[in-house]
Amino acid sequence: MESPRRLHLKTFILILIMVLAGPLGNVLLGKAMKQVGPVHPWPPAELLHVFIRVFTSGTIWLGIGSQLVFFAAYMIVLSWADYSYVQPASSIAYAVVALLASTWLGEVVPPLRWVGIAVICLGVFLVGHTHPSTTENG
């Protein structure tokens, strides 16, 4: 039986990896997709051209790599912590995404969007103060 302190520590470390790798991946994907151009799902032939443009982009693969690191950390932490704990606790990543998008990609983030993201983080703060596992096998 693992001590609650150790359980919290390893959950924290994996969530930290998630909140760094996830946003980095999103920003890289966003950068790459802007280079690809607007996607129109119809006609299918156009979609094929988009697929080729997407998967020949190096930035897309960097983004996918970063997302894979995120998913690996996510899957590992889900093996002991509850989904309804892990998902909200990792949502601090939304603030990291906005920060990276404004500083790196030069996106204009309106004040109300920052407020919205702050409210999301406040929600995360509340959620983060509950025990990571509430099911019997956790």
Add this chain to the structure above:
Amino acid sequence: MVSEFTFFFFIVVFGTTGEMFMSRAMKETGEVKDFRPVALIESIFRALRVRWMWFGVGMMAIGFFSLLAVLSFENVSFVVPVTALSYVVGALGGRFFLGERVSLQRWTGILLVCAGVTLVLIGRS
């Protein structure tokens, strides 16, 4: 824009349902205690033998391609916070699909997240 709404719907619903299937698969696989690369690869292969994992991967793939589509014409700092709507789907799914207890405090947090997403949407127009 109808297609934009559809893409967001796919990101939130398919992405979240896929994650829940993966969570169920990981719980069936058992807790990951050994973090050495070989042991981690073995854990991944064990997880891939669980049917729920494949459903999860398929649904998450749909969510991922929808995300790529939206990112082609919207800002990352707008798209990603809007996808936080998955918290509603996630909490309901965690409660009813995975049998997790969602406390009042967690529900309050989840409601705040929803309020935050609403502000992000209002701030756009």
